[in-house]
Amino acid sequence: MTNYELVYFELNGRAGGIRLFLDFLQVPFTDTRIPRQDWPTLKPKIKFGQIPVLKILDKGIELPQSVAILRYLATKHGGLGETPEDNAIIDSFADLIQDTIIAVRPWIWSITKNLGEEEQTKQYKETLIPVIKDNFVPPFLKQLKENGSGFLVGKKPTWIDFMLADVVDRVDKIIPPDGKDFIAPLVSHRDKVFSLPNLEKRLEDRKQYIF
Amino acid sequence: MTNYELVYFELNGRAGGIRLFLDFLQVPFTDTRIPRQDWPTLKPKIKFGQIPVLKILDKGIELPQSVAILRYLATKHGGLGETPEDNAIIDSFADLIQDTIIAVRPWIWSITKNLGEEEQTKQYKETLIPVIKDNFVPPFLKQLKENGSGFLVGKKPTWIDFMLADVVDRVDKIIPPDGKDFIAPLVSHRDKVFSLPNLEKRLEDRKQYIF
Missing domain, CATH: 1.20.1050.10 (Glutathione S-transferase Yfyf (Class Pi); Chain A, domain 2)
Structure with missing residues (x-):
């Protein structure tokens, strides 16, 4: 059971850096990949109508925007700057x-x-x-x-x-x-x-x- | 003598929220406004070739990107979230x-x-x-x-x-x-x-x- 679910397409795209960073940090996550044809059905249910979204399961939070996701992961698991x-x-x-x-x-x-x-x-x-x-x-x-x-x-x-x-x-x-x-x-x-x-x-x- | 110089056009634009936030925080700053006709000369000398830029004088840092500027000011002077x-x-x-x-x-x-x-x-x-x-x-x-x-x-x-x-x-x-x-x-x-x-x-x- 992981605490994170990353939802994106079967693509590198705006999830590419996030997946690499999670692996580097050795933070396990569920890597959910949405088929293109499912997107129109999913879009209205997703915060901002955008993916990637990081679901932070223990907090019940859906976090959109790839840069906000990277910064949040660094804040929690390491990889911020020093000052x-x-x-x-x-x-x-x-x-x-x-x-x-x-x-x-x-x-x-x-x-x-x-x-x-x-x-x-x-x-x-x-x-x-x-x-x-x-x-x-x-x-x-x-x-x-x-x-x-x-x-x-x-x-x-x-x-x-x-x-x-x-x-x-x-x-x-x-x-x-x-x-x-x-x-x-x-x-x-x-x-x-x-x-x-x-x-x-x-x-x-x-x-x-x-x- | 202020520690910050905010450089932007004689406009609200991408500096509008920053100026308001600095006033709210009661952080004094030099509010430099570039005439449009001076921009082509200034652009190549500015980090990323973009304004607004916040000059952080005591650190000798030129910080571009309006959102990065707002977040930095909040980190230093108050106005971040609690978690x-x-x-x-x-x-x-x-x-x-x-x-x-x-x-x-x-x-x-x-x-x-x-x-x-x-x-x-x-x-x-x-x-x-x-x-x-x-x-x-x-x-x-x-x-x-x-x-x-x-x-x-x-x-x-x-x-x-x-x-x-x-x-x-x-x-x-x-x-x-x-x-x-x-x-x-x-x-x-x-x-x-x-x-x-x-x-x-x-x-x-x-x-x-x-x-």
């Missing part, structure tokens, strides 16, 4: 990742809605690459360089490292080898996070997903 | 507000980019109203009803009350009187927050802004 300032910096980078995911949505839609190769190539070049190259990568690189420990904030892994590594892993899968010099240092960070203990099984499982 | 679960619920509602602001962006753009009355009316009807009515208002109403204190979480005002009241105040200004029955309970919440101590001067100042 209020570290936590504020972690929070600001988490919100930058959220902004980035939203900014590249036209490109994601071009694929998930099957808008054809021409539109996908257009969105790839005009949306994905500029957003990742100009807005996303530079602040993370600067932070990693200034922090110097190999993790984003402080000396130990915190929840933002899992959120970042999860997203960079997807970007790395998508960008062709000849175009990804500019994310190489973030791929090194991902590799460092992915080599932390307790993640092997999850990393094997997630290989099947593009998103 | 990890309360804080997680607060966080999830903050992210719901962020999602809402992004979802209504086509409507905001129709006004700020002067796209003409026809497009503005279309975006008002097809974007603003459905998002506010269907996705935004119901979860907040449910939470206020279940919590019962008049504030969103727990018995006392927390930072999310200021974030919500600030946004609802703008929605209330924009929606014509005959169409806003559905936000009336959130307007009552705003009125409760706006009647808290130390806010009079700020409330007078912000009247000049639509956004």
Whole structure:
């Protein structure tokens, strides 16, 4: 009997970093995966009408929003920063990742809605690459360089490292080898996070997903 | 000499809730307002290229992202929830507000980019109203009803009350009187927050802004 049920689709998506973080923390959870066709029936019953949702069973709480879930798990089980300032910096980078995911949505839609190769190539070049190259990568690189420990904030892994590594892993899968010099240092960070203990099984499982 | 400098435009916008919260906490700050025409020069020098930014002068830290700023101020000066679960619920509602602001962006753009009355009316009807009515208002109403204190979480005002009241105040200004029955309970919440101590001067100042 676990105390947590994580409800999401049969996808990596916005649950990817959460699943990795739970495994790292060795916190057992029920990993419920909703088939796409069941979503319209489930949606009206779920808080905010959104997944992922973390059900905190001993408190009778349904917690939506992936970043709120990661921060809550860190508060309860470890993986916060060491000072209020570290936590504020972690929070600001988490919100930058959220902004980035939203900014590249036209490109994601071009694929998930099957808008054809021409539109996908257009969105790839005009949306994905500029957003990742100009807005996303530079602040993370600067932070990693200034922090110097190999993790984003402080000396130990915190929840933002899992959120970042999860997203960079997807970007790395998508960008062709000849175009990804500019994310190489973030791929090194991902590799460092992915080599932390307790993640092997999850990393094997997630290989099947593009998103 | 204050320890904080808040940098933003001569607007309410994403600094509105922060300014109110700082006044409520009686935390003095330098309220720097950048003229629009100076933004292109300033942008490359600012962390994430985004404002608002809170400069935490005694730590030499530049903190971007409005929600991270509110949470940090609450951590340092009061206005967090009382339990990890309360804080997680607060966080999830903050992210719901962020999602809402992004979802209504086509409507905001129709006004700020002067796209003409026809497009503005279309975006008002097809974007603003459905998002506010269907996705935004119901979860907040449910939470206020279940919590019962008049504030969103727990018995006392927390930072999310200021974030919500600030946004609802703008929605209330924009929606014509005959169409806003559905936000009336959130307007009552705003009125409760706006009647808290130390806010009079700020409330007078912000009247000049639509956004």
